[in-house]
Amino acid sequence: MSEKQVIIDVGDGAAIPRPEDKGLLSAWWLSFLGTLAVLAYLLIFHPDPYLRLLKFLPDGIIVTFQVTIASICLALLLGLLAGLGRISRNRIVNLVASTYVEIIRGIPLLVQLFYIYFALGRIVRVPDMVAAIIALGFCYGAYMGEVFRAGIMSIDHGQTEASLSLGFNRSQTMRYVILPQAWRTILPPVGNEFIALLKDTSLVSIIAVSDILRRGREFASESFLYFETYTLIAIIYLLITLVLSKILSNVEQRLSHYERR
């Protein structure tokens, strides 16, 4: 009986600290406290321009979160469909899902962003933010599809057979038996993708979405304080990703309750 949990490490988000990984856990505390200390130092001893800058940025932080959350929802939906499609026995469904994954994975996100922004612009006029969400959602959906597929495939085939033998059909089996178990395997890489996505939203500043980075650039181009601006922006991104990775690690612990004796 293999009780060992499969860990899918996609590795383009921040590392999520697990309690058993002592090195990473202390690195998390060091980074977190260090960053807070630097932030406190800058705000207390150099309130100008840092405090002024900090007051200029909240709109951008909100936009960054809006884009991240909307994109991750789209990506999760597309990822689930792509993942199920990739393991489907229906050849056409399988081909469509696989082609989607192949195409999206072969194009840089920035290019996709431009492409959807301008291509979409030729057909319908959509707000910049919607174009950004669609581009990010479709891109991350493809990666998420692979995560879902791997998560579903990691569940022992005996679980499927037991479910079928009770009289469940394939979609009921997926819904009641496989996905609830796969979710736990899927969650860490999805968390990674979430954090990676949050960082990649900085790309949308190029297509006129007023996220953290774009707000910073506006500030810097008026004040010419480039170094100070990007220092603070780096600190803000780091704090957000550190807090998120900690939250995800806690959620992950909670979800694994039925694994422990």
Next chain:
Amino acid sequence: MNVVDPIIQIEHVNTFFGSFQALTDVSLTVQPGEKVVVIGPSGSGKSTLLRTINRLEKISSGSIVVDGHALDDPSQDINKIREEVGMVFQSFNLFRHMTVLKNLTLAPVKLKKQQKSQAEKHAMELLAKVGVADKASSYPVQLSGGQQQRVAIARALAMNPAIMLFDEPTSALDPEMIGEVLDVMVTLAREGMTMVVVTHEMGFAREVADKVVFMDGGRILEIAPPGTFFDYPVHERTRTFLKQIL
């Protein structure tokens, strides 16, 4: 002579895995209430045969009729037929994300639309019957192998099946736990359940079986009542096998 229609009728079944023939011209009938024990060396096709009965394995030719339903008839809902046929696996396959109680109530509630309270009451009776009522709120990983297998039997029984299939139910167990699972199976047999059991437990076969089926190389070589089978095996291959195993 028994004039009741057989509950399982397997006729001239062939099964291929790619170019490998797993079953060759296999025919077997099981009467309601009959206990059939299938034995044979590993790779003989006995598990494959068992798995064709609820179509976890598809057959290439021949026919299988279960409780009046032809398995290859496209108008038959295989899921409905599977509700009638409980199956117990070598590796238990309990749903690991659910408590023992939830393992038993899931299918009755979702498929038979039973009330949750009614399903739970029935589940608790079954758990008491297999002797693990105190583990109702535990998760499968918290149980021993023997306990897990007894829960798996109870889970299959929760659907009130007409037939129970056992695929080497004690092969993954530590020796001291085999007895507790076999005891449950003997009780079930005494209550008149129709059972098809693939096993290496010859004591169980001798005690419980109405007929013993010996398979080798994807064929049924011999079918006989246990007394005849063990004491006067006809086939040379059967004699060699029994000599090795006993």
